[in-house]
């Protein structure tokens with residue numbers, strides 16, 4: 001049976017920030033990105049590192065010209081990642097999938113904002 005747990009008032013989670021909360025013996029990272037909230041267990045599927053304590057950064061993409069030659073690298077601002085601080089695995093904030101292998105993913109929780117507060121469903 002699922003249970004909704006109050007995390008914090010909505011206005012305490014600013015754009016582009018992460019708040020790690022302990023609910024019982026589970027740590028969950030609550031991320032606000034482009035206005036939406038995302039919730040993931042703070043355990044990296046690689047070796048158990050505190051993934052939600054990592055930095056957020058966009059996907060880096062190579063720019064290749066018409067001749068197939070490398071031009072430069074750009075940040076892809078619409079594909080934001082969180083980077084595990086232990087070994088650098090990157091996960092898409094919008095889905096929790098690893099940046100390269102979508103079969104590797106963070107444990108995701110449903111999250112809602114209601115009445116000026118943020119709730120996570122366990």
Ligand code: FES
Nearest residue numbers: 044047049084087
């Ligand atoms: S534990 Fe997260 S990248 Fe290794």
